Amino acid sequence: MDIQVGNTVRCKANGNMEADFSGVIEKVYENSALVNITDYDAKTDSMNIQDLQNKAVISFGKMKLVSAK
Template identity: 45%
Template structure:
């Protein structure tokens, strides 16, 4: 995903193998140069512990994000 096409408040989906086992959906809170801070809103029940430990927030590389449908 391009930095220029991403805005605060956009809903995105992503997959981060380091912190989450399954894809997730979230809202963009802040956009950085090559990544974005995502507030995780929807996730696989298997990731409940991971999401709790992350306080529902995760910094994700822009390449790992797509616009939610």
């Protein structure tokens, strides 16, 4: 997967978020990336998003490229 800064991705729910969410890649690591969360399920994750300050590190295996920069 060719993940780069600025790409939009769809991420699977994980330990930090209860529902799937979308975001923009801010930084790429070896096996994961820092995602600025832009779209999420407000019913289930409104408190989580505040705790995370709209950011989460997600492994490449838990994300799908939506659009490239």
